[in-house]
Structures are given as C-alpha cells and as structure tokens.
Amino acid sequence: MSEGPVLFGVHVPPHPQPLLAHEQNEGWGRLRAAFEHCREQIELSGADILLVYSTTWPSIIGHQIQAHPEPEWVHVDDDFHFLGSMPYKFRMDTEFAEGYREAAEKRGLFARTVAYDGFPIDTGSVVALSLLNPNNRIPACIVSSNLYANRSETIVLGKAARDTLEAQGKKAVVVVVSSLSNRMFTEHIDPHEDRIHSQKDDDWNRKMLEFFADGRLEDISQLSREIHGQIRVSKVVAYKPIWWMAAVMGQHNNYAGQVHAYEALHGAGGAVISLSPTSHSIGDKEFDEDDVEFYRGDRDVLTQGMI
Amino acid sequence: MARGEIVLGCLAPHPPHLVYADNPEQNEPFSEGGWETLRWGYQRLARKLKDIDYDTIVIFTPHWQTYIGTHFLGLPNFKSLSVDPIFPNLFRYHYDLNVDVELAEAMRDAASDAGIITKMMRNPDFRVDYGTITSCHLLNPDWDKQIVTISSNRNRHYYSVEVMNEQATALGEACARAVELSGRKVVMVASHSLSHRHFVEEAPLPEDMSREHIYNHSQYVWDMKMVDLMRAGNMREVIDLMPEFTEQTMAETEGGGLTWMMAAMGYPDYNAEIYGYQSVIGTGNVIAAWDPNEQSREVVL
C-alpha cells in the first residue's frame, strides 16, 4: 500500500565490485543478484522517477542536483581502477531537478543544478543506476551529499524532494547509495578473502539490518549519530543518508523491510535493502531528536558565546 | 649517472578559481578575473621555474583520494576533460599531460620497500584529478615537463592526523631516495590550501572580490602562524604542529602533501620564499617555495 509519492526505497552500497567483478567473489555475486532483484521490482513498480542520494558525491556549495538530460562518460574509480572502466549514459528528469532546486530554496537551503558535459558522476551513482536501471527505462535524479551538512539540513533536503514529487505528481523509487560500516581494508586483498573488517562492524551492521527488516526507518534515523560514532570512519560529520531517506519516505516505522543481501566489500558492509510503506508500525522507540521543516543556517553558537 | 636531486619544493594551492580567473584557452568558462594576489604570485613563481633546470614535476594531490594505499599514475599520457565536481561552473579544463612513468615506478618501488602499500594506476580511462591539473597549470602553463602524480592516502580519516604525518613522512623519505637514484632533477609540489573551511554559498558572480574573505579570524591567525614559521625556516616545527593545525583549521594539509614534501627535502632550515597569501571562498592559501640553492634563493615577499 502506498498513498504517498514514494513507492518504495532501496539502500545499496557504492562499491564497484557488484558491477565490475561480481564473479570474483560469491558475496559480490549475491549483491549483484540482489541488485537485479531490485531492478525487477523497480521495473514492475510503475515509478516515474528514480531519486538517488549518493554518499560518494560530496558537495561544498550547498546541494547539487544533476540536471544534464543525458550525462555520458567513462568513469573510473579512484581506488578500484584496476577492476575496469564504467561507461555510462543516463537519462535525467531535468524538470524534477529544477523543481527540486526550487523546493530546496523555499525551505532555506542553498541548492543548484549542474548540467555540464563530462561532469564526473560518482562511483556510487554510476553503480546504482547501471544495475538498477540498465536501459534508462525510468528517468533519474541524483542529489549530492554536502560535506558540512548535518541533521537539520539533510532532513530539510529530504523533505524538499518529497515536496517536489507531490508538486509534480510523480511516483518515485528512492535510492540511497551508502555502505553500512564503511571501513575498508587498507591493503589489497585476494577477492576470496574478503570479509567484514571487524567483529564490531559486523555486529552493528547486523543490528541495523534487524531494524531495516522490521521496517524501523525512523528508529534507524534517530540512531544515526550513534551508528556514525560506532562504525563510520570520520570522512564526514554524520551518517546522513538515512536522515534523507526517512525525510523523503516519511519519518515513521510503517514499512515492510527486506534485506536482499549483506556482504563484505573490501571490508566495508554492503547491503541491498528495500523498504515499502505499510500501515503497520513496528518498533516502540521514542527519541528526542527534533523534527525540522526549514533550514535557517548555522546557529552561530560559537559567536554567541563570545564577550 | 649523476645523483638526482630535488631542485625546488613548492606549496601550490589548487583552487580552480585561479585557473578560471586566468581564462586560459584550455578552460571552458569565462571570468572577469579575481584573486590577483595569488595569481600574480603564481606568475612570479612560474617565471622562477623557467630559470631552473629540471626534468619532472612530482605532485602529491589531495583530490585523488585513495583508501587502499598510495597510487601513482602509471601510463605515459593522459588526455581528457577535467570537470571539477564541486565547482563545475568554474573549471572544465581540457588537459593533455605526460607522465614520467620510470620515475613513478621507481618511487612506487622505493615506497613498497619501505613497507607502504602501493599501486600503479594503469587504466587509460582514468581522469586525472583537478588538484594536479590546477597546480601544474599555474606553475607551468606551457605543460612542457613530465609529471608524476601521487595519490593521497586518507589515513587521517581511518586513523588520525598523527598517523597521516608519520606515513606521509615515510613516503617522502622513500620518494627522495628514488629521486636520488633516478638521476632526475625534480620539482616537488604539495598541492593544497592551508586552512580549509569553505563558505557553502557562492556569490552570483564567483569572482566578485567584494565578497571574498577568510572564513573566520581563527583560521587566519593559524595560517599566519604557519607562514611565519615558513619564513623563519622552521619547517621541523611546522610539521610538529601539523596535527593541531590540521584539526583546528580543517586544513587541507590533512592529505599529507606538505609533510611528504618536507620529509623528502629534509625539513629545510632556510627561509621559504613566500609568493602570496589570499583567501578563496573562505579557505586560506599560501604559495611558497623552498629553494635548496643559496645562490638563487630569494626573499620574495
């Protein structure tokens, strides 16, 4: 059942192994199969748009939204260049991109579209769109992950996406591209020897997967800071994608969750998960992280403390 | 074969704004200028480089970020379009550059011998990062020298700034050994800003200099502390302060470039040549050079 503009959401890992090297490791092959399962679900869904938030597309100047109608390039990953090249040609929903920018601005965010030949679309987006939407059956939109943004900004960014879907009357499948635990091995490994980097990362990943399987999206969103502290290396300030996902899909626990695969990707935790809206709520947690509708910028806490 | 040597070390920040402001034919966007303090400084340093006899520019870049060891460009030529993922409105640059693969491999071997995880990058579709392109363009607009590009391992993210400092030091020492054995005359380049907090909004006209200033005063004070130490020829102290400086100012030194270069050059105790300091979208940038040759070393600013 789905009354809202989001048909369902998927959470997929950004690493290129499922696209380029799925035959080298059984786990990578299972991730590939899970991607393919989600691709079929997307094809059957009747979605008007695939809406992607990628943790491997960082931005600094506000929030960037891909608006080139047909971005085309041959992408190569910074670390995994030896696995091969990723040629791509995607189809973007430029009307949605423009609408998303306007909706983000209305909610107080700095946002801009980017539409340049040769713009470097990130590894995570290339992997997700190549595997989930191989023939560009459904137009897509990709939004960046601002380096400095924290919770309020990210939640408002998610709500602006939902505003745009509602305003344009479009049904979306939401795609979040992110690892669970994101610590990789710092040396090159034989693909057959891949495993989750540590027992602790594996324990936390499995706890997250329990929540996902129970459809407890808002509970995971509320636990985001704890998850970041426990199993995310300090590349950025927070585990943001789950805030964005909850804000777009609806900040509650009324979902049917399915974990299609969970495997190691050079030590990181990679899972393919789907969440569909339902009428049943699971989970009984109540947290104190406030909701937010508009972004009002930094609160200048430091300046206010000065004499 | 004569012993190779490092003939100059340059701290060469790479905001794409500087290339944009220069309007070279390789870059697609058009600007009305901006950031002259840095651009004129770069022009002066580029003139100095014209008078120096060298074979190869070896550049350590924070915009080729690797988590699995340190990587080196490993093909003789790369030609493509570089579009900055953060500032695509400013930087869409058509590059055509040649790599000193022999030296890159020698550095890789020396680093491996020192226990550092390494990888040669031999995928012809690989796009060279915009840090390399910007710094190399500004130092040598004629592109008539071969380069070696070294990725920055993000051990700061995985461990700490202290670990970054240790590993960049080991890499710098290994690269210096490789240079010596290679017989090459090399210019080393650490490509990065100092303090690195950006504004998250951009002026409608990015080169509107009435909008440009450092992000906050604390960043400025830290930057000046570092520049004063450079002027005084106290590079050992700069590297010792690196963890605190990097954390306090979110400095782009986190990639390890300056540490790597100073370790390779043996922590110069002579004055750095300072070519200019200016903010770019709030970040602090100094152009500096270390000239081991007393005869040609200058007090520039």
Ligand SMILES: [Fe+2]
């Ligand atoms: Fe940079």
